[in-house]
Amino acid sequence: MTSCEALSPVEPLARFILQKAYFRPSDNSVKHNAFMPNKNGETSVYRIQGLADEEVYQIGREHVASILGRTLLGRADVLTSDVLELSLMVEPEPSPHPLHANIVSWPDEKSERKLLAMELAARAQLHLLQTS
Amino acid sequence: MERAQTFTRHESGYPDLYPGDTQQARKNGRMDFLAEFILRRRQSKGDTLSEPQGTAGDTSEDTGSAAQLKLEGTIDWTDLALQQLDRVYDECSQPAWDGYEADPISLDTYLEARKLLSMIPVSLPQPEISAEPDGEIGFEWYKDRYSVFVVSIGGNNILTYAALFGKDCKAHGTEFLGRALPPSVVPNVKRVFT
Numbered sequence: 001m002t003s004c005e006a007l008s009p010v011e012p013l014a015r016f017i018l019q020k021a022y023f024r025p026s027d028n029s030v031k032h033n034a035f036m037p038n039k040n041g042e043t044s045v046y047r048i049q050g051l052a053d054e055e056v057y058q059i060g061r062e063h064v065a066s067i068l069g070r071t072l073l074g075r076a077d078v079l080t081s082d083v084l085e086l087s088l089m090v091e092p093e094p095s096p097h098p099l100h101a102n103i104v105s106w107p108d109e110k111s112e113r114k115l116l117a118m119e120l121a122a123r124a125q126l127h128l129l130q131t132s
Numbered sequence: 133m134e135r136a137q138t139f140t141r142h143e144s145g146y147p148d149l150y151p152g153d154t155q156q157a158r159k160n161g162r163m164d165f166l167a168e169f170i171l172r173r174r175q176s177k178g179d180t181l182s183e184p185q186g187t188a189g190d191t192s193e194d195t196g197s198a199a200q201l202k203l204e205g206t207i208d209w210t211d212l213a214l215q216q217l218d219r220v221y222d223e224c225s226q227p228a229w230d231g232y233e234a235d236p237i238s239l240d241t242y243l244e245a246r247k248l249l250s251m252i253p254v255s256l257p258q259p260e261i262s263a264e265p266d267g268e269i270g271f272e273w274y275k276d277r278y279s280v281f282v283v284s285i286g287g288n289n290i291l292t293y294a295a296l297f298g299k300d301c302k303a304h305g306t307e308f309l310g311r312a313l314p315p316s317v318v319p320n321v322k323r324v325f326t
Contacts, residue, residue, distance in 0.1 A: 018231030021220075021262045029277055032294075036265045038233045070231035110266075111304035114282060115294035122277040122296060 007090050009081035013045040013101065015124070016060040018070040023126050030076040030124040032117035035103070042102040045090070048077070057129065063097045074128035082123045086116050209258050210249075216261045217245055217269070224263035235267030240287030244309070245269040248285055251313040256321050268292070273321045281320045285309060295320050 015034055017023060022034040037043045044064075048056045057072065065072040083090050089105040103120075106113050221242045228234055245261070248271065252259065259271035268286040281295040291314050294304040307314035 019229070021223075022230070024274070027276070031262070031272070032282065033230075033262065033264055033270070038265065039235075044232065065231065068228065068231045109304075109306075111292045111294050111306055114284070114292060115296075115302055115304040118280060118282065118294055118296055119302075122280075 006092055007047065007080045007101070008049070009079065009084060011047060011049045011080045012077050013080060013083070013090065013103075014048045014056055014060070014075040014077050015043065015045050016064045016075050017073045017126075018065055018068065020073060023074070023076070023128070025128075028126045028128070030121040030126050032114060032121045034076050035078075035117040035120040035124070037103070037106045037113065037117075041106045042093075042104055043106075045078075045101050045103055046097065047092070047099045047101055053127075059097060059099065063100075072129060074126060076121070076124040076126055078120055078124045082120060086119055088116065088120075209254050213249055213258055213261060214246075217242070217249060220261055220263050220269065221245075229263065230265055232265065234263070234265040237263055237267055237269060238287055241267060241269055241285065242287075244285045244287045244289070245271075248283075248291070248309065248313075253313075253318065256318065257325065273324050275324050279324050281324045283317060291317075293317070293320065295324070297323055 017030075017034055019033075022031050023029065024031065035043055046056070046059055046063075048059075051059075056075065060072045060075060064070075080090055083103055087105065088103055090101050091104050092101045094100055106116065221237055223229060224234070224237045225242075227236050229236065249261075252271070257273060259273050262270050262272065264270045264284050266286070268284040270282050270284040273281045278296050278299050281293070283291055283293040285291055289309045291307045291309045292305075293307070293316055294302070296302050303320065305316065307316055
């Protein structure tokens, strides 16, 4: 894997949202659950620097939602600097897609992971897809 | 069915929620449990009924009627929370319910969430209940992005909490969930809304 030095601090990262319980429509905010790491201590994200919205959603549909048999609802964007300021790391992991990366270095203690996920969610920008 | 098999471990301690595991039976079980739950809550928390409640529709000028309306407000809060909990359990009791790799909510976790819910004073704002990716159930009190308190339980009598009280003030920790509500909950919820 490449270290996080390969990413610019201002590079945006998108976490694709497939679950309506992961955001609050009332104020367009993101819930911490959207950023909680999986059992391997990774939160899967995509590097979206320079991509148009439709290109971003195309990645989400083809490489996340359709593989998992879900509907893409939107995405939560954070900057790489937001992640680094919380003492987390971003590691490119291009096996499923060249722009794929993982947020890693989550602490062992669950309450601390929860707190960091809450801080990431507070900084995240929610972009929802229009659904009919 | 998995639920029926799992439930037999709890039949002495909890109501038979899913006899035969049919949808109607599940609904009946929940209604019975709800009735019992509300009755217990009214009996054990009668003192809270005199506390100010954010009861909608309290237009009566008669004090006796007003007390009755406050009681109804209490029941509504509990009822809504239980419905939300049941919905979360229904939607998230299968693996990968979030589209990624989320763990399913277990029956142990669901029942512990009911226990925690019964401990939360009705004088607090209603929490939003949701599933967490590791199969825990979370209770969230949210004011804005930086004013939020979340607790979660996973069926092992451990309560995990984290809170943001503004951009620079935060807290997190774990507590044992015994017969009483852990002391971190009420002050932190109140702090979110002050």
